[in-house]
Amino acid sequence: MEPSATTLSGGRPDFGRSPLSRLPDQFLRRGLTALAVLILALIVYFFIRLIQESGSTFSQFGLSFVFGNDWDVSRNIYHGAPLLVGTLITSGIALVIGVPVAVAVALYVTELCPRRIRTPLAILVDLLAAVPSVVYGLWGVFFLAPKLMPAEKWFASTFSLIPWIGGGASEVTPTNYFIAGLVLAVMILPIVSAIAREVLATVPPEHKEAALALGATRWEMIRMAILPYARPGIVGGAMLGLGRALGETIAVVLLIGDAPAIGKHLFSQGYSLASVIANEFGEATGVHRSALFAAGLVLFVLTLVVNIVARAYVSRGKRGERGSSVDAPVLTASTTAQPTQ
Amino acid sequence: MRGLLLAATLLALVPLVLIIYYLLKKGLGSINGSFFTSDPTGSFFGSIGGVRSAIVGSIEIVALATVIAVPVGVGVSLYLTEYGKEGRFSQLVQYFVDVMTGVPSIMFGLFIYISLIITHVGGNFTAWKAAVALALLMLPIVTRSSEVVLLLVPSSLREAALALGAPRWRVIFRVVLPTALPGLVTGSLLAVARAMGETAPLLFTVGSATALTYSLGQQMNTLPLQIYNDILSPRAVVVAQAWAAGLTLVVLVLLLNVIARFISRRSRIA
Amino acid sequence: MNSPATSNKENQLMSTAEESSRQTNRSEPPRDQHAVGGHAINTVGLHAYYGEVHAVRGIDMTFAANEVTAIIGPSGCGKSTMVRCINRMHEEIPGAWAEGQVRLDELDIYGERVDVTAVRRLIGMVFQKPNPFPTMSIFDNVAAGLRLTGTKADNLRERVHRALRAVGLWNEVKDRLNSPGVGLSGGQQQRLCIARTIAVEPEVILMDEPCSALDPVATLRVEELIDELKERYTIVIVTHNMQQAARVANSTAFMLDGELVEHGPTTEIFTTPKDERTERYVTGKFG
Numbered sequence: 001m002e003p004s005a006t007t008l009s010g011g012r013p014d015f016g017r018s019p020l021s022r023l024p025d026q027f028l029r030r031g032l033t034a035l036a037v038l039i040l041a042l043i044v045y046f047f048i049r050l051i052q053e054s055g056s057t058f059s060q061f062g063l064s065f066v067f068g069n070d071w072d073v074s075r076n077i078y079h080g081a082p083l084l085v086g087t088l089i090t091s092g093i094a095l096v097i098g099v100p101v102a103v104a105v106a107l108y109v110t111e112l113c114p115r116r117i118r119t120p121l122a123i124l125v126d127l128l129a130a131v132p133s134v135v136y137g138l139w140g141v142f143f144l145a146p147k148l149m150p151a152e153k154w155f156a157s158t159f160s161l162i163p164w165i166g167g168g169a170s171e172v173t174p175t176n177y178f179i180a181g182l183v184l185a186v187m188i189l190p191i192v193s194a195i196a197r198e199v200l201a202t203v204p205p206e207h208k209e210a211a212l213a214l215g216a217t218r219w220e221m222i223r224m225a226i227l228p229y230a231r232p233g234i235v236g237g238a239m240l241g242l243g244r245a246l247g248e249t250i251a252v253v254l255l256i257g258d259a260p261a262i263g264k265h266l267f268s269q270g271y272s273l274a275s276v277i278a279n280e281f282g283e284a285t286g287v288h289r290s291a292l293f294a295a296g297l298v299l300f301v302l303t304l305v306v307n308i309v310a311r312a313y314v315s316r317g318k319r320g321e322r323g324s325s326v327d328a329p330v331l332t333a334s335t336t337a338q339p340t341q
Numbered sequence: 342m343r344g345l346l347l348a349a350t351l352l353a354l355v356p357l358v359l360i361i362y363y364l365l366k367k368g369l370g371s372i373n374g375s376f377f378t379s380d381p382t383g384s385f386f387g388s389i390g391g392v393r394s395a396i397v398g399s400i401e402i403v404a405l406a407t408v409i410a411v412p413v414g415v416g417v418s419l420y421l422t423e424y425g426k427e428g429r430f431s432q433l434v435q436y437f438v439d440v441m442t443g444v445p446s447i448m449f450g451l452f453i454y455i456s457l458i459i460t461h462v463g464g465n466f467t468a469w470k471a472a473v474a475l476a477l478l479m480l481p482i483v484t485r486s487s488e489v490v491l492l493l494v495p496s497s498l499r500e501a502a503l504a505l506g507a508p509r510w511r512v513i514f515r516v517v518l519p520t521a522l523p524g525l526v527t528g529s530l531l532a533v534a535r536a537m538g539e540t541a542p543l544l545f546t547v548g549s550a551t552a553l554t555y556s557l558g559q560q561m562n563t564l565p566l567q568i569y570n571d572i573l574s575p576r577a578v579v580v581a582q583a584w585a586a587g588l589t590l591v592v593l594v595l596l597l598n599v600i601a602r603f604i605s606r607r608s609r610i611a
Numbered sequence: 612m613n614s615p616a617t618s619n620k621e622n623q624l625m626s627t628a629e630e631s632s633r634q635t636n637r638s639e640p641p642r643d644q645h646a647v648g649g650h651a652i653n654t655v656g657l658h659a660y661y662g663e664v665h666a667v668r669g670i671d672m673t674f675a676a677n678e679v680t681a682i683i684g685p686s687g688c689g690k691s692t693m694v695r696c697i698n699r700m701h702e703e704i705p706g707a708w709a710e711g712q713v714r715l716d717e718l719d720i721y722g723e724r725v726d727v728t729a730v731r732r733l734i735g736m737v738f739q740k741p742n743p744f745p746t747m748s749i750f751d752n753v754a755a756g757l758r759l760t761g762t763k764a765d766n767l768r769e770r771v772h773r774a775l776r777a778v779g780l781w782n783e784v785k786d787r788l789n790s791p792g793v794g795l796s797g798g799q800q801q802r803l804c805i806a807r808t809i810a811v812e813p814e815v816i817l818m819d820e821p822c823s824a825l826d827p828v829a830t831l832r833v834e835e836l837i838d839e840l841k842e843r844y845t846i847v848i849v850t851h852n853m854q855q856a857a858r859v860a861n862s863t864a865f866m867l868d869g870e871l872v873e874h875g876p877t878t879e880i881f882t883t884p885k886d887e888r889t890e891r892y893v894t895g896k897f898g
Contacts, residue, residue, distance in 0.1 A: 028510045032420035035413055036434040037481070042438055046448075104349030110345055113350075121350065123602075128357050130598050132538025134538045134565045138572055139360050142367075142580065186356045188486045192355070219342040240443065247445020248542040250565075254572060274447050274541070281454075281545050296451045300444070307443035311436075426705045497742040501804070504700055505811055506732030507759035515759055519746040 047300075054294035056287065065294055071260035071271070073280065078291035082262045084298065086177065086270035090252060091245035093181025093266075098188045098245075105189070106196035107222060122197065129190035137254035140183045145174045145255065152178065152267050167268050172267040175257040180272075183251050190240035195240060199233030202224060209217060216285045236313025243306045247299060249274040273299040361591075368588030376389040381551045381567060389579050392586050394553040398561035399593075402468050402547070403537050405557060406475035410536075411529045413476075414483025421484075423513055427584045435488075441481035447541035449474045453547050466548025468561035474542035479532040486528025492519045523608035530601035534594045540565035564590045612789040649676025649845050650716055652697060652734075657711035659692045659701055666692040668869040669711070674815075675712065677838060679846045681860030681877065683853055685897070689869040690849045694817045697847065698734035699727050702858045715815065724772050732760055735813035741800035743792035743807075749775075749784050751794040752803055756811035774810035778802040778836055798829020809840070816840065818848040822855065853893060857881055865889045 057065055061078060068079025109121050154168035203226050211225035213220075227234075257269025258279050275296045281292050379391040417434065425431025453474040458465060494517050502512040518525070548560030549570075564586060571583035652674040659667035667689045674680045674697075682690040695701040696709045699720060713718045720730045743752045753771040757764050764770055775781040780802045784795070792803055801821060808816060816836070822830040837846060837859050850856050856863050857877060864874035865886070873880065873889045884890045891897055 004389050024510045025508050028513070029424050032416050032424055035416045036425070036431070037419045038413075039417060039434060039441075042440065042452075042477070046452045046455070050451070053455060078581055101349045101353050104346045105353045108346040108350045112346055124354055124357065125350075127351070127595070127598075130534060130538075130591075131357075131360060132540070132565060132587075132590055132594060133537070134540045134568045134572075135360065135364070138568060138587050139356075139363060141572055142584075143359065143363055222342075243443040246375055247443075248446065249445065249447040250569060254569075260417055274445055277451065278544055279542060281451075293455075294452070296448065297527055300448055303443055303445055303448075304440060304537055307440050310443070311439055398825065401630055438658065495742070497740060498744060499740060500703065501738065501742045501744070501807075502755070504698060504731055504736035504738075505702055505756040505759055505807065506728045506730075507756075508728050508761075511759050515755075516744055516746075520744070522746075 005032045020123055036037060050293060050297045050300065054290055054297045057290040057294040060287065061291075065291070066298065069262050071276070073260075073288055076287050078287065078294070080273070080291070080295055080298065082260055082271050083273045083276050083295055085262050086256060086272040087246055087274070087299070087302075089177045089266075089270065090181040090184055090256060090272060091242055093164070093178060094184035094188055094245040095238060095242055096185075097182060098241060100184035101185070102237075102241070103196050103234055105193045106200055107226075109193075110200040111218070111222060111226070114177050114201045122194075125193050126190050128186060129194075133187065133248060133250045136183050136187060137251040140179060140255045141175070144183065145179050148179065148182075149174060152176075156265070156267050163174035163265075171265065173257060173269050175255050175269060176267045177256065177270050180252050180255040180270075183255055184245045184248055185249060187251065188244050191244060192241040196234050197235065199230045199314075202233075203229045206308055219324030232313050232316045236310045236316070239306055239310030239313060243303050243310060246306060247274055248277045253278045268322050273302075285305055343391040347359065364584060364591055367581060367584035371585035372588075375430040376470060376582075376585060380553050383551045385576065387580060389576070391553075392564065392567055392582070392589065394551060394562040395564045395567035396589065397553060398468065398547075398550075398556065399537060399564040399590075401555065401557065401582050402472045402543075402561060402563060403475060403533060405469060405472035406479060406536050407529065407533050409473065409476035410479035410483050410532065413531075414480050414532075415487045415525060417480075418487035418491055419485045419513060419517075421488050423509070423517065433536070438481045438484045439492070442485060444481075445541070446478055446539050447544070449477045450542040450544050450546050452477065453542070458546065464558060466546060467558055468547055468554075469557040471543050471547035471561070471563070472557065474546045475539060478539060478542055479536050482532040482535060483529055485520075486531065487525050490524030493524065494520045523604050526604035527601045527608075530597050530604070534597035534601070538565060538590060538594050539598065540569050564593075577604065649678075651676040651845060652815060652847070653712075653714040654693075654697070655712040655714065657693070657696055657709065657713060659689070659696050659709040660707065661692075661704065662706040666869055667696065667709075670866075670871045672864060672871055672874055674845060674847050675862065677841055677843075678861040679841045679848060679859050681856035681863045682847065682849045683851070683856050683863060683892075684864060684866035684872075685892070686851070688866045690761060690866045691819050692846055693847050693866065694736075694819055694849050697815070697817055698731050700731070700735055728760065732811055733813050734815040734817060735808035735811060736817045736819065737801070737805050737808055737821045741797055741804050742822045743795070743800050743803050745791070745793045748789045749792045749795070749803065750788040753806045753810050756807050760811060762811070768810065769811055771806075774806040777809055777840070778806040779832070780806060796829070798825050798832055801825060801829065801833055805833070805840075809844070813844065815845045815847070818846065820849050820851060823851065830855070846855055853881070865892060867892070 057078060061068065063078050066084060069081045070077050070079040071082050072078075105125055109118055109125075113121060140273050149172065152172045154171050155300040156165070157169040159165050207225040207229060208221055211221040216224060252272050253275035256272055256275055257263075258271055258275060259269035260271050260276075277292050277294055277299075280288070284292050344432075370461045375388075376391040378393055380394040381392060382388055382390040417438065421431050421435055427433065433610070453470050457463075457470050457473065463469075498516050498520060499512055502516045503509070507515075543563055543566050547563060547566065550560040552562075554561060568583050568586045568590065571579050571586065574580060574583075619693050623690040654670050654672050657667055657670045657672075658665065670693060675871065682693065684690045686791060692701060697713055697720075699709075701709055709721065711721070713721060715730075715733060719725070744755055747755060750771055751758075753774050754767055757767060757770065772781065775784065780799060783799060784803075792800065795803060801824075804884070805816075805821075822833050825833065834855065837848065840846060841861075848856075860877045862875060863873045863877040865880060865884075865888075867888055873884060873886045875885075880889060881893050
């Protein structure tokens, strides 16, 4: 008797295979279960240790660690608002730029482009995900930042009256929130686009045909039949992208400017939770190190929440059925064998 | 409307084209005879050396990470598909694996720091600790992709084997795993490619070294960290070398991706 | 040695791993045992469930030795579930379980100390869709049963060849034993699966709609094969095709809503059924 079936077959007692021949099965089953337990244990252990290590920071600074705008290593004051704000601003920029493009790419690839170039196009977009983040940083620092400076200056002076954006050309720095956010937009594009593609592929053809049969143009069909159906999945994909953007470290540390204060506007230097850890952890001790662990804890919780919400959306977007690359179908030996006959 | 979507698609490809173009343009020029055969000197004057130690270090660390992550990842996915089925615990594990895929890579570095470096387990910063960090990063990717592939193995094959009187472990080793093998390799290679390009988990686990070493018990140089440090260097010639190292890294990663896709085409199951 | 005494069978079913390999070796030459005394199956109060769903509702039935027994009935009547209970494949589905007894000769295969893998070695199964192992060659597919059960047969090659001959596949594949099993046609694949089943030398073969995925010619070939095999094996065949039951079965059972309506000689079931529901079914008035 396979042990798994023993438990599943309605509490029937053990079927008494001789101990020796059951041994490999039990061994394998226990070993694999142990691995699964190990994963859970690691996560819990990490969470507890992170809380322990950052404990002294939270007891010293309390909520001002999250809301206070003063991160000063020399005075040993660690109020992390500049980090949190930087993380949120850059990720926000990434979403605003990246998601529309990603969804447009997904729509083009699934609905409009000639069948022949569909796969090559999808592969090309996926290739963006294969570029290591340090290479994005390299490219951002030495190509994108200097090339975009004039445009940013023009933008800053033209819209100088708008708060958060303007401020005049003189205040634009080569590395800033915007550049970091822009590169993040490129980095989250492939994942958002891939999920959007998967979700769009699950839209039942009948929906589309129904819309077309009513005399809708292709664009109206996309708006009426596809987007409403795919919306939860696309929102979930965007949130997974957000999770990526929030936690991205190396490209951001190279491009955000690493200034430990909340920047005045879009083109100012700033800091982020991940980049402060990358930048300062190496030489940190005592309270400083604890504060960096605290930044890690905040980042961890933030990405967990975003990911959990995103998963919920994505699985809803796929109507209970879990798709391929991001989520696996729960179809198993069991569910396929229907209780018929 | 079609035009707008097409424009967006082209726009999305612009960064890819630009990155590849600049990597080639700036990188190829800096690759000379000693690029692959000498180690970085790290000095502010004179020769800057090559990136041999970084390439060796990256490959060695990622290899160890793979040796750890692939068996564990495939093992967990086997648990989920073959034993756990739809039980409560297995759903919990599945959920946490999902969530782990979204954990920022720097957290894995922090995790190793907190568990292995503060505690001074087997030395301070060492290459094998960095490998463990990368293994943890790969683990959810391997598990997730393996699970997808194992679920694609038709249940009729498991039934056929069970109906012949085979114990479940033999069904797994002789029928399920061989059938899923190409897909498992593909998923693992994609995880390897991902780990190869990661910098953040290495930052405070691998230490710093420029000299060539093969010992995983020592600090090691790695390609991503080498690039990161080169970017921050004030010397133009070092920065130029960063492009060449970046090109090398991208080529390695793309190669792994291409091999992975090639293998997945040979899969016997969809 | 030809009489399948209960104690002997008990030993077989409860064998440890070493014993089971000895047992299979012992069965050389294996055919003697089958040639004379066949093995009958009895179900007593058999119930099967999928979670809350009560799919088989108390079946008492005998499958006579060395005969083909067909089970017919409309979709969802529980006939597949019922045969899957006979070699305990039913319980492989999560949430599924069975109650009651299934006796192979005198021994209850649901008994306390019975080894389920031993049950399945003695009661083989052929499925609806041909399912050769895609990673294995034709030879390896047939040898799979022996290898998967850890049987150490020194005459593996000979046994594989014999199984292939028994299903009439030998002449078709003898030159390409090392090519993939999935490269064969559907009918050949199904016969390959039958060869795989008989290579482990079972006593009973269960067939769950074995021809439903095959074309008429391949179906005919498999039906001829069933006719040949019944000389050595007890065969239970589930079919939705009444003509097929009429062609191959010695006796036929009609199931409806998880219950056995009627079981009798095939000709009686199709010509003079006792139950009105059977008559309506076999005359095509429903189902």
